[in-house]
Amino acid sequence: MTPPDAFAGYTPLASAFDELFSAPGLPRPAFERVAASLKAESAADFEHRQALAEAILLQEGVTFSVYADQRGTEKILPFDVLPRMIAAAEWAALERGLKQRITALEQFLHDVYGPQHILNDGTVPRDLVLGAKHYLPQVQGISPTGGVRIHISGIDLIRDAEGIWRVLEDNLRTPSGVSYVLENRLVTKRVFARSFAEAKVSRVDSYPTKLAEMLRSVAPAGVDDPRVVVLTPGRFNSAYFEHGFLARTTGAPLVEPGDLFVGAGDRVFVRTVRGPMPVDVIYRRIDEAFLDPEVFRPDSMLGVPGLMRAWSRGTVTLVNAPGNGVADDKAVYAYVPDMIRYYLGEEPLLAQVPTYRCDRDEDRAYVLDHLEDLVVKAVDEAGGYGMLMGPQSTAEERATFARQIQQTPRRYIAQPRIELSTCPTWDHEAGAFMPRRVDLRPYILSGRDGPWVLPGGLTRVALVPGSYVVNSSQGGGSKDTWVLKA
């Protein structure tokens, strides 16, 4: 007698869209073939595969929060072995929407730091934009070396109860996580070899090549064979694994701020064993507040003094350009559909989440009356911090947020809580698959030739039962994302 398949008892939540099953035992049509292959496995098989996947990630050192404590305990980003799947046609539509969005955001940034047409004619409120925490007056009037501002972006997408994809937020500064996409894929290819081959999945391993090409394409004018480096805050940074990953897969040296200095002719140099060598392109994974103590934080010991001067003189390309944070501000987000219409003359292809801006009186009144139903977010925070999940909050938390909203209304927005879609996710305690909420962060590279979207992206999953928060800092994990070929 064969044991029952591992999905036998799987029941999608009534309130949410399940990515794999439309009803118990009934896979969505696009995934029937893969589901049949996965159903050949027993619960014990999945338990084994899950353990194997975790062991591989630990051995390879695919870890984060390194040196979080004195003993050097390292954690792998929690990984769920069952991939999240996206049908070919669905992905094609998402890809078009993402390109459209990133094109409009790029134009918005050039406009804001240039002629400010969109502010002058009132399409987006001037105070909102120029008052954003991450608007950098130092960048005003500077055209970025290499011509591009948003070279690398991650756009967070969610799916609501009807299965409609919606943009949750834009990450236009130093989005992280792409290394996990590639490492997760290596793991699923090892532990799910057969199902993977049968599923016909779009490859993700072209990312480093595309990244290297993009970085070379945006070098300062006249540089044919640019020297590109990846700049990390250092090995104690929680994303250090990724910084090293990007450096070695693109062949660029991984440098720290102390390795660089600005020398003659406002050029950036790197200290090598053969003396200083000029640097043309810097893929910086350092927050811009710590890029250049001459400009941003005179008290900071970090950074490269003079780097902004070199950039503004056009001797070096910074990837991403400083100042992009004004466009991924959570309040400015509300105007992205208007930007798409304004700059491209098109209707937005991707929906987003209705957003209340607490600096508008009627919005704020509504938000304060409905805190229990809404998700409140600080506009300049990320990683799931500065957030109130209304329906799960305590009266005390709501009182705290109400006070903060009244004190600094510009800092807050609120959105209805979206019933995030779910994926079957292995629950070790239960020894079975359970529906857990997911989101998706696709990665977009934009060089001189326009945007390119990595097929798939990072699926983050809220591993805690009932949770809506997918951030790794808050008990979230990740899954491999399989974009099926047409």
Add this chain to the structure above:
Amino acid sequence: MTTPMIARIADHLCWLGRYVERADATARLLIVTRTLALDADLSAEELWLPVLVAAGEDAPYLARFPGPVDGDQVETYLTWDCGVSLLSSVRAARENAWSVRSTSSLEVWQAINELHLWLEADGRKLFERSRHDFYRRVQRFAQLIFGLTQSTMLHDQALDLLWLGVLLERAGQVARAIDVHHLALFEAPDPAVGAMMWLGVLRVCSAYEPFARRRPGQATGPNVAEFLLLEADFPRSIRFSLTEAHAALTRIAPPGSPAGQRAGAHLRRLCDWLDAIQRDTLATDLHGILTHVVDDTARLGSLLWDDLFSGRAGA
């Protein structure tokens, strides 16, 4: 465009090599001393105190464990519990490997990471269960890592820097291994004990069989010392290690390059000095010669920093 090695990374590569070699050397010293203890007719004090002295840990050890020296306690101390323990060498190797993850190779990184994970978990169990297997396992890991550096890394500056660290550490460790027993060796009341100690030193350096092939039946103090110090063809002799280190440093910083010239000249002088050593001074001033080697390689370490790894030269 290829970029010469980043100065800071160069430093980490050098230390990575050093720490793996140091972990290996600690395992060698402990396994051999342990084996000697089985039939050496020497007191625990006579056998183990020199080991602590060589590690520079005699004072802290004696402060922590007053009373008669206990071999098992020394092994535990030098493997797990002190600043220069085998465990701390492996941890430091791994930290440096983490810093140069993008410059070494996937396989080198995995092997070091695996050694570290093993040591902290199953390694501790094996240490309790079968000490001999434990040390052998550490040595095997070290040799695996060294082999992988040769077979999976680009043969460029990164490899030379890593091996510069290995070779300088090796020269220092071999000098210490000889020096540990130099008094007992030359002044042993019983020639049989002296010979046995010499054989022990040869084993620490994996030199027993190579020595026997060069000097069959002639395991005297001066012969062994000469072999370990000066044998041009033996890969763990001090002269071989330093000559190779000099060759690596010359490839890293060739004549005319803006950095590393002072360190290169210093190492050249040390090699020349070794070449000029007369056999009869080995017997009269072995300790002085070994001390010079240890001190001079240590000075080289700070010269390398000023001249090469700080990135200030030529800037």
